[in-house]
Amino acid sequence: MRGRALLAVAVALVVLAVALTRLSANQYYYFAAYVIFQYVVLATAWNILGGYTGYVNFGSAGFFALGAYTAAILIKAFQVPFPVLLLAASTVGGLLGLSLGYLTLRLRGVFFSIATLALAVVLQTLIVNWEYAGGSRGIYTMRPAEVLFFGNYVEFLFVVMLILALGALATARWIEHSWLGRGLAAIRDNEEAAECMGVPTLRLKLVAATVSGALMGIAGAPFPYYVTYMEPASTFNLDYAVNSLAMPMIGGATTWVGPLLGAVLLGTAQQIATVTISSALNLLIVGVVLVAFVILAPDGIIGLVRRRRGGRHA
Amino acid sequence: MTAGILLDVRGVSKRFGGFEALTRVSLQVREGERFGLIGPNGSGKTTLINCVSGALGSDEGEIRFAGHDITRLPAHQRTRLGIARSFQIPKPFVSMTVLENLCIPAEYAAHARFPGADVVAEAMEILRLIGLEAKAHAPAAGLTQIELRKLELARAMAARPRLLISDESMAGLSSAEVDEILAILLALNERGIAIIMIEHIMRAVMRFSQRIVVLDAGARIAEGGPDEILNNPAVEKAYLGE
Amino acid sequence: MFSFDLLLDAIVAGILVGGFYAAVSLGITLAFGLLNVVNIAHPAFVILGSYAAFVVNSGFGLDPILAGLLFMPVFFLLGIGVYRIYYASFEKRGEESLRGLVFFFGIIFIIEVSLSLQYGVDYRSVHAAYIGDSLRLGPIDLAFRLAIPCAMALVLTLALHLFLSRTFYGRAVKAVSQDHLALRLMGADPVRIKGLAFGIAIATASLAGALLIMIGPVEPSIGREYIGRVFAIAVLGGMGSIGGTLVAALILGVLESLTSTFYGPSWAPAVSFGILLLVLAVRPSGLFGRAG
Numbered sequence: 001m002r003g004r005a006l007l008a009v010a011v012a013l014v015v016l017a018v019a020l021t022r023l024s025a026n027q028y029y030y031f032a033a034y035v036i037f038q039y040v041v042l043a044t045a046w047n048i049l050g051g052y053t054g055y056v057n058f059g060s061a062g063f064f065a066l067g068a069y070t071a072a073i074l075i076k077a078f079q080v081p082f083p084v085l086l087l088a089a090s091t092v093g094g095l096l097g098l099s100l101g102y103l104t105l106r107l108r109g110v111f112f113s114i115a116t117l118a119l120a121v122v123l124q125t126l127i128v129n130w131e132y133a134g135g136s137r138g139i140y141t142m143r144p145a146e147v148l149f150f151g152n153y154v155e156f157l158f159v160v161m162l163i164l165a166l167g168a169l170a171t172a173r174w175i176e177h178s179w180l181g182r183g184l185a186a187i188r189d190n191e192e193a194a195e196c197m198g199v200p201t202l203r204l205k206l207v208a209a210t211v212s213g214a215l216m217g218i219a220g221a222p223f224p225y226y227v228t229y230m231e232p233a234s235t236f237n238l239d240y241a242v243n244s245l246a247m248p249m250i251g252g253a254t255t256w257v258g259p260l261l262g263a264v265l266l267g268t269a270q271q272i273a274t275v276t277i278s279s280a281l282n283l284l285i286v287g288v289v290l291v292a293f294v295i296l297a298p299d300g301i302i303g304l305v306r307r308r309r310g311g312r313h314a
Numbered sequence: 315m316t317a318g319i320l321l322d323v324r325g326v327s328k329r330f331g332g333f334e335a336l337t338r339v340s341l342q343v344r345e346g347e348r349f350g351l352i353g354p355n356g357s358g359k360t361t362l363i364n365c366v367s368g369a370l371g372s373d374e375g376e377i378r379f380a381g382h383d384i385t386r387l388p389a390h391q392r393t394r395l396g397i398a399r400s401f402q403i404p405k406p407f408v409s410m411t412v413l414e415n416l417c418i419p420a421e422y423a424a425h426a427r428f429p430g431a432d433v434v435a436e437a438m439e440i441l442r443l444i445g446l447e448a449k450a451h452a453p454a455a456g457l458t459q460i461e462l463r464k465l466e467l468a469r470a471m472a473a474r475p476r477l478l479i480s481d482e483s484m485a486g487l488s489s490a491e492v493d494e495i496l497a498i499l500l501a502l503n504e505r506g507i508a509i510i511m512i513e514h515i516m517r518a519v520m521r522f523s524q525r526i527v528v529l530d531a532g533a534r535i536a537e538g539g540p541d542e543i544l545n546n547p548a549v550e551k552a553y554l555g556e
Numbered sequence: 557m558f559s560f561d562l563l564l565d566a567i568v569a570g571i572l573v574g575g576f577y578a579a580v581s582l583g584i585t586l587a588f589g590l591l592n593v594v595n596i597a598h599p600a601f602v603i604l605g606s607y608a609a610f611v612v613n614s615g616f617g618l619d620p621i622l623a624g625l626l627f628m629p630v631f632f633l634l635g636i637g638v639y640r641i642y643y644a645s646f647e648k649r650g651e652e653s654l655r656g657l658v659f660f661f662g663i664i665f666i667i668e669v670s671l672s673l674q675y676g677v678d679y680r681s682v683h684a685a686y687i688g689d690s691l692r693l694g695p696i697d698l699a700f701r702l703a704i705p706c707a708m709a710l711v712l713t714l715a716l717h718l719f720l721s722r723t724f725y726g727r728a729v730k731a732v733s734q735d736h737l738a739l740r741l742m743g744a745d746p747v748r749i750k751g752l753a754f755g756i757a758i759a760t761a762s763l764a765g766a767l768l769i770m771i772g773p774v775e776p777s778i779g780r781e782y783i784g785r786v787f788a789i790a791v792l793g794g795m796g797s798i799g800g801t802l803v804a805a806l807i808l809g810v811l812e813s814l815t816s817t818f819y820g821p822s823w824a825p826a827v828s829f830g831i832l833l834l835v836l837a838v839r840p841s842g843l844f845g846r847a848g
Contacts, residue, residue, distance in 0.1 A: 050654070054653060054654050055654075056653075056654055056657045056658060056661075058596075058657075058661060103833055103836060103837050104833075104836055107836060107840055109653055110594050110653065110657070111791075111836055111840070113594070113596075113657055114594075114596070114783075114787045114791075114832070115829075115832060115833065115836070117596060117783050117784065117787070118783065118784030118787070118788075118825075118828065118829040118832060119829070121780065121781060121784055121825045121829065122784075122825060122826050122829040122830075124825075125822060125823060125824075125825045125826050126826070128822055129820075129822055129823065179421055179422075182414070182417065182418060182421065183418070183421075183422060185407065185409055185410065186407050186410075186418045188409070188654075189406075189407035189408050189409050189410065190405045190406070190407060190408075192369065192401075192405060193401065193405035193406075193407065193469075194407075194418065195368075195369075195388070195389045195390050196367055196368075196369065196389050196390070196393060196398075196399055196401075197390075197393060197398075197418050197419040197422060197423060197469060197473060198390050198393040198394050198418075198419050198422035198423025198424075198426075198473055199390055199418065199422045200388075200390045200391075200422075201390065202388075238777075238780070242661075242665060245658060245661065246662075249658060253654075254409065278673075280669050280672050280673055281669075281673060283665055283669050284665065284666065284669035284670060284673065286665070287662045287663075287664075287665030287666045287669060288662070288666060290658065290661075290662040290665075291659060291662035291663065291666065294645075294655050294658045294659050294662065295641065295645045295659065298655055
């Protein structure tokens with residue numbers, strides 16, 4: 001079945017990635033690929049609440065940074081092993097999604113979105129005022145000098161992020177094809193009708209918000225090791241919010257493949273672009289492309305492909 | 315035939331700001347009954363069924379269904395207990411096919427009471443009954459007006475209700491289409507489902523209902539069989555004015 | 557280190573800035589409160605207004621307030637244009653929730669980044685003869701740089717209130733938020749009325765932007781801190797109520813000023829978010845408005 005084939009592909013990718021670390025010494029590719037995998041996670045996470053359920057989260061940067069700072073603080077305070085970082089970051093992200101959802105998802109969807117807009121700013125304010133987390137001066141995290149099996153820590157992070165990306169995709173795919181995904185789609189299409197058809201809309205929305213938050217948090221967990229120096233302005237960067245929204249919208253928001261497509265295309269384009277054009281121009285282009293897509297091709301690239309094939313309405 | 319009381323609405327009131335949409339309305343629907351709810355525009359019919367289905371919370375009064383007090387239950391739980399409704403303006407799930415639209419209530423509402431059922435087979439059977447079988451895999455977004463109305467009813471059916479509320483399913487349809495919908499509702503009732511019909515098309519209501527309640531300005535002004543209602547001066551006054 | 561003078565200064569400054577916040581939020585009250593268009597990009601339009609004022613002020617020495625007023629017709633037309641696109645792409649199809657929001661989000665970036673590409677990220681300010689002065693009223697020190705924008709904001713608020721309650725088009729705007737059909741029957745085209753209302757909302761951004769750059773220097777991304785503020789004000793004020801917007805803005809201004817004075821300015825952004833969450837959790841209809 002398709003599921004098994006995909007699992008095989010995933011395993012093959014991981015093996016390939018590990019093998020690559022043995023062969024290539026060019027660190028740049030690992031850094032670049034890490035960023036793209038990170039965006040796969042963020043875009044996929046965003047889409048669970050956004051594309052599947054219809055609730056727009058503008059505060060991805062807040063969730064991501066919260067995961068990153070949770071990890072950084074745990075490293076600084078307790079030098080915890082890596083898996084604990086992942087667990088902690090995802091838990092914190094999930095709790096944030098749950099509580100924000102609980103406060104705002106009982107109202108019109110618009111209020112959730114507005115709350116997320118303000119969220120990143122507020123979290124950033126909290127971090128800036130917290131000395132232990134480095135405040136606005138930032139926090140340093142040392143990469144371990146040695147790591148089992150890999151040449152250096154960056155190669156390890158590269159493979160970890162790949163696994164996280166595959167895990168996120170698997171989660172999204174499972175949700176999409178399950179009863180949960182069908183319920184979320186009903187909520188997205190018409191929440192009032194869904195509720196009257198027996199769908200426990202509040203409960204499902206909270207589940208989506210929690211899962212989405214947890215995945216965004218976990219994407220931030222390896223970040224302190226990746227950058228080694230973290231400070232609020234760049235960690236809470238709006239880039240994360242724009243990209244985790246633009247990638248699914250451009251790729252196609254109704255399936256798990258869309259965010260993957262968007263993340264790979266847009267992420268790669270941006271990695272190339274940062275070398276050639278300014279990051280400001282880069283952001284402008286993303287903004288323009290996003291607006292163009294949302295007006296002209298609201299179902300993203302996947303939607304365009306489906307329409308061309310004359311298949312079912314996306 | 316003394317069928318039990320399925321839906322018991324007692325003294326329900328609903329206010330919107332300063333406007334009182336419902337004033338202590340009571341009514342009872344028996345198991346398997348064909349019940350008509352009529353009244354001029356703005357009399358509170360849709361508000362009442364919104365309170366019954368759970369789309370709105372009532373300010374006063376009590377609602378009991380099949381022995382349970384459902385007054386404070388959220389809508390999705392009421393659907394699981396067996397109340398289903400169609401919407402006046404159809405609200406299909408536009409990203410899904412017709413069949414998938416039915417699978418939602420089948421999975422979420424009916425499943426609770428009928429865990430072993432084959433969701434797809436049941437849904438297809440309903441589509442056959444309703445006459446939408448040919449469109450089962452067509453996108454819901456492409457249906458015609460009457461097909462959408464039928465889909466609304468089919469979807470409510472898929473929740474395997476004990477009480478189905480049909481909110482103006484016939485509004486704006488041609489005479490032949492009205493008869494189609496009427497036939498469907500009668501067929502559904504044959505299966506033992508109680509049906510509340512809200513309509514403005516008098517010939518349909520009169521032909522269909524065993525008992526009718528008339529609302530005007532948020533209050534119940536008459537109750538009885540079709541003949542009684544037709545000859546009731548208060549009803550005539552409500553519709554035509556003095 | 558508590559002193560009565562400090563408290564008084566903080567309150568006065570808060571009231572003045574609050575008045576200005578009302579000017580910024582009027583556009584949201586119109587667009588979101590009355591028309592149900594969630595224009596999260598409104599603060600970006602305000603910044604655009606700031607830069608417009610900056611350009612004519614530094615280029616031609618024109619008084620910033622005059623510049624703000626001068627650009628209002630331009631912004632009005634811009635607003636109509638943006639609404640047309642929004643309506644055709646989203647509202648007509650009933651998909652305004654997800655896609656409309658994303659559309660405006662994209663607009664934020666387009667405006668912000670275009671400004672930073674054109675003018676860089678340095679802070680820009682305007683110069684006018686009266687900005688540095690202040691007026692002494694007993695124990696209170698009214699800085700002109702705050703007082704004049706506040707006064708202009710009050711004028712704008714009053715003008716908008718009169719427009720909505722006394723003119724045909726104003727009443728049509730209020731009506732369209734409640735009942736499309738009735739409006740059609742009156743002979744007015746709801747889409748045209750909404751376009752007009754949205755145009756007015758964006759036009760207020762022109763003046764608000766000019767006032768903003770009078771209060772302090774501006775750079776392209778400071779619009780972001782206003783997003784939380786304007787929606788907190790809109791929700792607290794009850795969405796759609798001009799008077800409510802003013803009161804809510806004053807409250808927010810004072811609370812922010814007190815927080816900033818006694819706990820430090822880095823805590824100020826948390827105030828609007830805190831108010832927003834509190835209102836949403838406790839009384840979503842706000843102080844003066846209808847629910848939801």
